[in-house]
Amino acid sequence: MKVERLHGQRFVSQRQAKDETIAWLLWYNKARLHSTLAYVSPMQFESEWLARQANS
Structure with missing residues (x-):
């Protein structure tokens, strides 16, 4: 996180930093492509998984 988003960044307030x-956390956990999920986002992986479960 430090390197990807915050390194060298100056914030005018604690609120802005928060x-x-x-x-960044929302992007990382929902949209970022994850190698352990075959390079799809967690949201896409979950959507595809739910579709497979419905078709089972």
Whole structure:
């Protein structure tokens, strides 16, 4: 996280730092492509998994 989003960044307030951190965490956990999920986002992986379960 430090290298990808916050390294060298100066924040004008703690609130801005917190908001940036939360935005990064949401992106990382929902949209970022994960190698362990065959390079799809967690949201896409979950959607595909649910579709497979419905078709089973």
